[in-house]
Every structure is written in C-alpha cells, then in structure tokens.
Amino acid sequence: MIRLENVTKTYNKTVKALDDVSFNVKGGEIVGFIGPNGSGKTTTMKLLTGIIKPDKGKIFVNGFNIKEDPIKVKESIGYIADSPDMFLRLKGTEFLQLIGDIYRVPTEDRQTRIESLAEKFGLTKALSSPMMSYSHGMRQKMMVIAALLHKPPVWILDEPMIGLDPKSAFELKQLMREHTKEGNAVFFSTHVLEVAEKLCDRVIIIKNGVILYNGTLEELEKQNKNESLEKIFLELTEK
C-alpha cells in the first residue's frame, strides 16, 4: 500500500536527507520506522504525505502515484504530524468538523466515530473546549482522532505515542492492530524500541538517509545472535 522507489531528497542542495531509498509496506502490515534524530524519518513521512517533493524517485500510496494523483493519495492517508499544536483557537468539535468536512465523512459516520474514538481516548468532555486549553497529550489524542476520522486505508504516524498516557497509547496500539487486521497498512516512526518490538510486523532502520535494515525483528535478532533490539539498534546506527 506504500511504495517508495529510489527516492532521493536533498535540502538546500547540500544536505542529503534521503539517498536512493526504496521500500514498501503491504496491506495488513504494521511497519515501524526507527532511526536516530536527523536520520530522515520525518522527511520520509513528509514525502509520503505530499508535504515535500522528492528530487528523484517515485512514491505510491494505495496504488496512486503522488505526483499524478496527489488528492487521491491524500484521501487515502491518515497522518499524524510530529507536532500536535494545530488550530489551537478552534474548539475540539470545530477541528473535527473541519477534518470531517475536508475528507467528506458522512454525518452519521463522523458522529459514531468521534463518539467512539473520543470515548476511547477520554476526550469526550473536552471536545467543546478550545484546543488551546488542552494539554500536550490531549492535543496529540485529538490529532489521532482527526487522522482516523475518515477511516483511511493507510496510516502514516510520526511519533504517535509521544505525549499519550499509558491507556491512550494502549488504545492506539489496539487500533493499529485492528486496522491492519482489516487489510490496511500502518507505517509509523518511533524512538521507543519496545513499542516497535511489541507492535511491528517489520521494522525499517534508517540512518543518514540510508536504509540500514528492512525486515522482521526475528530475522534481525537471528542475524545478531539474539542480542536485544536496543543493542542491535545502537550497533547498527553507531557504525
């Protein structure tokens, strides 16, 4: 459902953020994207969502080429950006109404989904308040609800667990599992290796814009004589 083919991205003609990167994420898969700070994770996420353009290479999401069908790609994606501080002057309901209308979610569906997601994340009471009054975690939860509101087949989540309380993090992980069970794809970045270990069907490790590893955690551990993921990660990225 996600395919990157030989994608290269350079900033200011000097800093190579991604260097000939190729990978794919199939339906039914949760893929974790891990790497040190500045390794190219957010750049990849931004390329997948059309926020920035690649210098070279092709990107396909849900079968659509982002260059040729950007709107179709955007409709297929549920995206959580790295910062939840968005439209803080709007009330929670107004923000969700905006997202619901932009993604053309029918009235009944949006009411049912918002009710269920807000209940899951303990946000029901706060919906009528301006998002300015929310804590960082509440804003992050709001971004999660907004990203999932239109039931997108592809979830692209940039550090989605940051700021979430344990219950909400658990709920999100559950939702990710349920989503992939229905044949959809989840691609998320994280610094928490435990989350990747417990949740991902596959991990992609990136450093300096180059993919160092792409495969299951079991294979990675086998290759590294059953060492802990933390140790393997450090060895890989500090080479």
Added chain:
Amino acid sequence: MKMYLRLVSALIQGVEPSDKEKKRNKIFYIVMTIIAGFGIMLPMTFFVGVILYSLTSSLKDFGTMQNGVELFLHLISAFSFVFGLNVIFSVFYFAGDIENLLPLPLRPYQIIGAKFTAALISESVMEFLVIIAALAGYMIGGGLPVYSWLIAVIGMLTLPILPLVYCGIICLVVMYFTRFVKNKDTVNKITGIFTFAVIVGIVFLISKSGFDTNELIKAMSAPDNAVLAVMNCIFPHIQFLINSMELSSIWQILIYLLINAAAIAVFMLLAQVLYFPGVIGVGQSGASHREGKNVISKMRKHSPSLTYLKKEFSVLFRTPAYFTNCVMINLIWPAFLYLIVVMQGKTNFLESFIYGIHSGNEETVLLFMLGITAASVLVTAVNCIASSAITREGKHFAFIKYIPLSYITQINIKALVSIIISGTGMLIYVIAACIWLNTGIKFTIFCCLLSIFSVSFATYFGIYMDSVNPKLIWDDELNALRGNYNIFFNMAMAIVIEAIICAGSYLLFRFTDIGSITIILILFVLILIMNAVSYLLCNYLATKNIEDLGF
C-alpha cells in the same frame, strides 16, 4: 549589561524573519527592498521633511517657528502610543517566549527591560525616519547651526521611548488588576478595541471642537498655543528637545534626557512589582470541560470549502493579534476620513467637490473614482488579511499540503475571507459616500463594482506576494505580522501600482483629449485585467510556491 544585550538580540531575532527564510528568495528581498525604499520610505521621508521645512519657514516670521515641529512630534508620539499599546500588551504578556523566559533566573525588570528595548527597536524603524526627516526640515527651515544635528540624532533615537513607556505602564497596571480574569484573550481583545475606541474618540472630539485647518494655522502662529500647552503636559520632553535645538542649550537636552530616564526608572520599578503577579498564569485557560456527547450529535456534514472558510474566519476573529491588526483596523478608516472632512472646515474645497460631483464635472468624477480604487487597494493591503494568509498557517503550514483540497481551492477560500472583510468595509464607505454626495443608483453601483474589483485584485496579489516567501517561523501570532517583510513589501507594491494607475489616468485626462468617462472605463477594464493577472499569478505561481515550500 552583556546579558541584557544578549537577551535583546535574541528577542529581536525572534521577530525578524530567520536567515533561512531570507535566503529562500534573496532576489525577491532585494527587489522588494528597492521598491519599498524608493516607493514608500524615501518619498515619505522627503514629504515630511518638505512639510516641516515649509511650516518652519512660514512660522519663523511670527517668531513661533518651533510650534510646527512640536505639534508634529506630539502627533507622532500620540500615534506611537495608540498603536504601541496593543504591541506592548502582546510582547509583555502573550508572546510565545514568556514560557521560556519565566523559568530563567531573571528579575522582572530585566525581562521587561529587554522586551521593551526589542519592541522599541522593532516598532520604531519607520518612526525614526519620520522623526529625523521632521527635525531635518525644522533645522533647515529655521536655519539652525550644525550642532543641532547631534541633538536631532539623539531625538530620533529617544523620542519613541516615552510613548511606549506609557503603554508599558498601562499594560502592567491593567494586567496586574485583571490577573484573576481567566480568559486573557478577552483582555487582549478588549485592549485592541479600546485602542481603536481611543482613536475614534479623539477624532470625534476634534470634530466637535470645530477645529479646522484655518484655525490650526492661526493657532500655530500664536506664541501661547493652547493645543501645545495641553500636549506638553502629556509629552513634556518634546519642548525641551526643540528648545535645545533652537537655543543650542546643553541644559535643555539634559532635562529632556532626564525626563526620559525618570520615566524609564518609574517603569522599571513598576515592572519589578507588577510584572510577575500579572504574567504568571497568563497561559492558563479558562476552559471548562463540561459538555460532552451532545456536541457530537450536533455535528453535520457541510461542504469542505464552507467549513474551511469558517475556520479562516474563526482564526481571524478569535486570535487577538489578528482581530486587532486585520479586522478592527478596517474600522479606523472612516474615522480618519471624517477627520479629513472636518479639518477642511470652512474652506470651500469640500463644497466645490460636492458641486463637482453633482454637476458631473469630469475632473471631480475621475478623482472620485481614482480615490475609490486607490482606497480599496490600500485598505486591503494595510489590513494584511491577504498578505499574511499563508504566513498565518505558521508551524502547521503542512496542514494545507497534506489535506485533500487543492492549493488553488484553499487560496480562493483565503481570498474570499479577505474580499469579504475588506470588501464589506469598503462597500459601506463607498455607499455612504455616494448617499452623502447624492450620486444616484447607477453611479453608486459602478463605484461599488470598481471598489470590489480593486479589493479582489489587491487580495490575490497579496496572497501571491505572501506565497513567495511566507514567514512561517513565529512564536506568537503578533510575530507573524510584526517584522513580516511580506506585508510591508505588499503595501509598497500596492502603493506603487496604484500610484502609477492613478497618476497615469489623471495625466491622460489632463494632457489628452480623452474624456473622463472613457478614462474611467479604461480604468475599470484595467482593474479587471489586473484581477485576471493576479488570479493567474496565484493559480500558477502561488500554488507552485506552496508546492515547492518544504516545511
């Protein structure tokens, strides 16, 4: 001292566009700086200098040559106070850097001192130019010695201090006493409304006093000027500055500096006592999480464009900085227009203008039409709704890129917001003027169309200008507008374009046989063509600019 300077430098850098943003389009910056410099700053400086030179020369014969420059500097200080109030409130209490500054081991007066200096420097660049131009005009007109230049430079750098100190003191006191009000946005908005109320109030007081240009000139030539006597109570330092220039007196300049120093000392003392109680907790919200499921059941599906439009309006009206600088500012124009009319007093300019419109005098009708188009473009450029449309997205600029709504649709919605707000204001003024002048329905409709198309042109052009290099990195909303060169450049471009069109049309009328009706029609078609061009600029170039902007 080192720490203070570092803090000031850091705070100024927070207002100015980042190096990354400047580098993004260097040529754009250079070209626009040249246009703004030659199109606005130089002509304005020159104009002020010439006015003060003429005023001083003519008052010299009455022995009251300092009255003109004194009154001018009082007016500049009053403007500085009125427009500075909202800025000082935002900088002291609502800036994004407060949460970073409060945990530092700094005393309240140190924070306020640095913030005040940074605001003074950022806000007073244009004021410095106007003051030095006025003082230069005064010195040349009055034939003052070279020594006065030194005092003029001191005056240029220090005159804006006292009005902003007044703003600072009011701000500290208000925020101290409203510290129990939970919704600080309301306090901020009320300050904005209060500022505009003060401006409108002053205008109406002047109009009620029956004061007009003739009386003003008479009063200026009198040695015991009542207006200046009142103004000198509010800004007592100005008379000492002017006296020191005229009398070459070191004592006068020392008194002038002493007044400034005393004002700063009182201000710092108050800051030390009042700032922390007022600022701590300012970020807290008064929201009560009470309602629940019933708000969800009220949600209905609407068109994406309508909801996006509502979002734009909500952001503009709910954000104090945008509400004051983009929305409320539209209400200020009738007050100034009214003041101009009132100041004409018993002169026959207005009567001849009204008579000209009634009798269909070609020149008057043309000037009226040119006035409408120029005012419409200027109002749209000054309220900066269009020229900050993309900038206002700030750190969540990516939102407009990842949602499934085409860039041109989003631009059109943003344009509609500007056209509705600027256009509604302009239409009210145009219709009111037409009713007052009793112009007839057809004439009024034509004027309205001319105004709305001028607003629409300025709107799309403003959005295009902003798309070239939007200022996306800002800590708080006021910073999105302050120090935003795009807004200034857009104003400069709007003034230059309108000046060319108006001057061209008028010269065509004066020096050819083409009648005013034909010229007005040409003007209308030209505005339509400019609409098409600015729309195409947005459709092709602004969308591409947004697409290319990686943020």
